[in-house]
Amino acid sequence: MKTGLALILTLMIFAGTVAAQPPSTVEKTEISGVSEDKLSAALRADIQKLVGQAYDAQAATQIAERIQTELPEYVATSTTASGSQAGRVRLVFSVAHNVNAKYIVEAVEVKNIDRTKISDALWADMQKMVGHPVDDAEADRLRERLAAEFKKNGPHVGRSVIKGDQPQHVKIIYEGHSENSFGFGFSNPGYHSKQKFSGLMNANYNRLDITGVNLEVMNKAEPLLERFAGFKASYWVGNKRIRAQAEYSSLRTQWSAGTLLAAAANPAGFDLYRHRNTIAPSVKVTVTDNIHITLGVDWAQLQMQSPALHFESVRTAKGSVDYSFNPGSSGNYGISGGYDLHTAGNTSGSNAAYTRHVWSQSFAFWKQNNPEPNSFTGPHRISVDFKLGKSTGSPPMFERFALGSIDTLRGWNKYEISPLGGNRMAYLGVTYMHKYGRVFYENGSVWNGGQPKVLRKSIGANVYLGTLLHAPKPFRLILNIVSPGIGVPITGSHVHPVITFGGGN
């Protein structure tokens, strides 16, 4: 009992001490963003009366509301900044179009810009913003001056406002974007225990997002029936709305033993080629940020290997539309997909006449407030993907459908279940992703029109080693991309799982 009373007494004394701490005194009032002359004389006088008074947040808010009533096109807020002495504050009424003008600039920094190349005068002017509310107009004038200093062979400059280290304080960041950018990387690395390694190296040059060159060197076993190795080079020019591209590829083809045997045994005869050179001009139109249309043609020359060495050409007109909708930060789902049409006819001088349609659709759901909704390693994410394909006529081998790789129907081997592919395809996959890995269920079938369908199913899992091992960036991303996995075909007997690395992203 005595201990309880002592505790209450201690708390009362502590509370009394806190309550006794004197409130800050308003040393000065400031109006930021507009001239004081825009306010009525009465309001200006009431603002002036606050000087020398104890700071009262409620009174400050009421003044801000009166300012906004007089200047309804602006957002008016009150904030405090340190005064010249301890216990004193400057009361700042920020009147601006940008709601962030109520925050005090803590620091002005540059990113991807060499500080030593900024003139001292400009740097000094930039630092003058520190300690004052964010002034959009001034910040942008300084951005323009910075851009002007780097006009020749320097970065284009962007501006952003980020949270500062202190409460209610922000940092203004000026970030350089080089006119010329070079990129180099590996894409889609993967391993399938029955199809072996796949991978692609790419290098690109981009000038101001207006024009660029891409070069890819690859050796891939998916998504086609053939393993192909070679290079693709492309040049593009365009803007955000329309982009024209010319691509040339030269690919050496390698067929699996299963495909060679099946082609030889097939009474219809499948002409296999050993080399494929393609010129592919195309135009891509961005209808909205979420909808793109691509039109183009492919001129492919095939070096046939049977019955005797000769050349054939395939001239294909292509069109596709792809779309994606994401309701934004407040939503927790996304929809994406596309439709792809290829058509070739004898009238265009093509040795192959066919039409090929593919429709793909994906639905993804993720946990509300996922900080990275589009990340494939998000906290909780479920995606449902399906794809339908149909071709008529006599499509060449590179246009026939295949399932059973590191991306689709994992657990099956396309060279065993359908070594010549098919002209019909249906696929459905459901994947649950967590930051440590993913599990999936897939089913699908590849068949030829008029022939029976065999629906194949598989289950499997991948582990995101980078996250699991808490590897530092960027190794975490690399380890997550080449995630080890297993695909198990669902069959009545003779289950032979497939081991994979990567894929399925």
Place this chain on the structure above:
Amino acid sequence: MLALALCPAVATAQSVNVRLDAEQLRITAPQLGFLSGEALQRLRNGIAVSFSFNIRISKDRYGKPITEATYRFIVSYDIFEEKFAVNRLSPNPRSVTHLSGEAAEMWCLDSIALSIGNLSPDQSFWIILEYHSEEPRSSENSADSGASIIGQLIDVFSRKNQRQESRGSVVGGPFRLSELRKAR
């Protein structure tokens, strides 16, 4: 395709619902989603973005406007509170804060109205709402990219990009005032 590229507003036209409020037409366009893409990215970077909306009535979809009005807004995003603020600059200045993205879009559209003027009750009409966001002109726009073909191409392609970030439209019709009055 070239037309699509040069007239994106037509390409992005979506449906619109119209209602009669006293002697003014008001619209709802839930799929407009103008706070998206690069404009949204700029807002999340703490930069205010200006939007201009033009609403007009015409006798047919592509006809000359009978009447039209322009509304200007500035939208910003509070980086601490993660809420949007909207300032209507003209007409009738007003401001509102602490809105979600959807609420900010809705507030802008709710603000937009167009007088029916001399429209007769049974005259059919179309309503077109176009918007575009604008970023401040900067000195780099006038930068000389060089006399090379690439430099000139860059100038040609980049000039429009740097002035306008996003744009879109909604088109609806044909409507009749008599039908809208019955629907009230």
